[in-house]
Amino acid sequence: MPSPYIELTVEDRVIKVTNPDKVYFPEIGVTKRELVEYYVSVGEGALRALRDRPTHLRRYPDGVEGEEIYQKRMPVKRPDWVRTATVRFPSGRTADALCVTEVASLAYCANLGTIDFHPWQVRSGDTEHPDELRVDVDPQPGTGFAQARQVAFTVRDILQELGVTGFAKTSGGRGVHVAVRIEPRWDFVQVRHAGIALAREVERRVPHLATTAWWKEERGERIFIDYNQNARDRTLAAAYSVRARPNAPVSAPLTWEELADADPRDFDIRTVPARFAKLGDVHAAIDDQAFSIEPLLEWYERDGAQDLPYPPNYPKMPGEPKRVQPSKARD
Template identity: 65%
Template sequence: MADEAEELTAGGRTVRISHPDKIYYPRPGYTKRDVAEYYLTVGEGMTRALRARPTTLERYPEGVEGGSFFQKRAPKNHPSWLRTARISFPSGRYADELCPEEPAAILWAANLGGLVFHPWAVRAEDTEHPDELRLDLDPQPGTAFAEAVAVAVELRGLLDELGLRGFPKTSGGRGLHVFVPIEPRWDFAGVRRAAIAVGRELERRMPGKVTTHWWKEERGERIFLDYNQNARDRTIAAAYSLRARPHAPVSAPLTWDEVPDADPRDFDLRTMVTRYRERGDVHADMDERRYSLEPLLDLAARDESEGLGELPYPPDYPKMPGEPSRVQPSRAKKETD
């Protein structure tokens, strides 16, 4: 492996890439240079997705087959031009996280082995009020991407009925994400409540196909709408972010017309470069309008009036008001037998 560093220029800034021949994805043989050049190519689109968002880095300094860790706090040696924002966690602790605002910031993080970028749904200017509703369609055992696509199509129709616009992307794995840009008027609990309402409405419209059950043993062969991705300190890989899987897949933004025939295996480090050069950022207009959550909160109020209450939070969260027991159903049954 060569020891010489290389330099890449992005937006007038020069970023040093050390050990550019280090292998990051051994099976296709992609190097750190390949990763950096990929992020340089999609830099404007990815900056749009990350701009001013506190971002956790998923770092693989020795490549995807080496050790990894999540870095929430900005490295102490970060350059002065790289913005940070202070955010708080459910535990009450806080951290100053990176807030990429230009492609050079993405390259700088990639040089540290930052392969995957996990942005919060808030901006640095207001870290208490999300400006994205994030709907994560997660295939469970016995289902696959095709089933997630069917749910996404139904979801699009629901959003259209409510006057909302969603922006779909592949997860980089087996699932789909749909982001709705929203007015930053509601706290995390309010946005999560809206996501629960979406999941419950999809359960009604697609019986046996969609679930909001938190416990895996109750989900069955259905698509799980992970409403807790809207809880504080939960993040989803950014549009254009690489994923740490052997073939270097990408979380690929899609148009709705592409969704029915999409195949997540078609989007990786190489193919996304070609796609981006040909089509640019297909979500470029995502920030042009912010939508109200009120139609979804009206659905939530209806559900609650009919006896549908709160759902469980992740286990590392403090107990929340009105939350049901976090005891796994099968275990709870054993304890009462």
């Protein structure tokens, strides 16, 4: 027998949702239909975060307890209005990734079992020059959201001293992400260097709280500022993205005032639509101004232009230190 389905009208598109009653989050009983309807309900905000960005998909066709498909390439067989953008990976290979141009694209992908949307930090018109600097404030064992929040406020203060506006959101876990719109004038290496410079300045100001140490054995109970999230083909969950965890948390945009006493557990697939209906997108101004990273690049040079390790799947990069954890390094 054919699969049951419903049809949802999303703007001027009709999206077919197959098996709408399939449970995707068994712990809280959220169905596939609720997932699709969630992305439609926050569509304006999610579209702002994803518009024209090559995007990877974390798909769970059988729900979060099933197998994950991390999809970087969109299939050739798809509606002609679902756009793609060509990206180049560190290996030199290319792929046609999803490029979100309308809310219906989100609904279409959610019907395919997409829970998380992970955009690149570039736009489809120029995939070699990022227009976003990302600060991933990542708690380590022994730390949590309270410490991540403190570090995020240090990031905010440094950015403000530079005349730069950062926008904070929960990661959907225990961390905080801060996004800065930047002028698309620098390549991935330069933007990553700017991220390293910013992370080092945070570490300098709150050394008891934050670290740039790539090797886990060196981090201790401190918040890791993952500068490598600015490298090519590294992605973070988008604003308003549901996370593939049992309680369906959301990577929720916040104002800095809200972050002061926010609890990330308050933002999930069932609470965020009502919040969005009441407040709208609290990051609505994120595209109003793009900033220069020249001051951060000057700081990178000031600090000796010393690079830090790349992730292990990257080719050896010019100027990169040894990619060997300290306890295993030999003289």
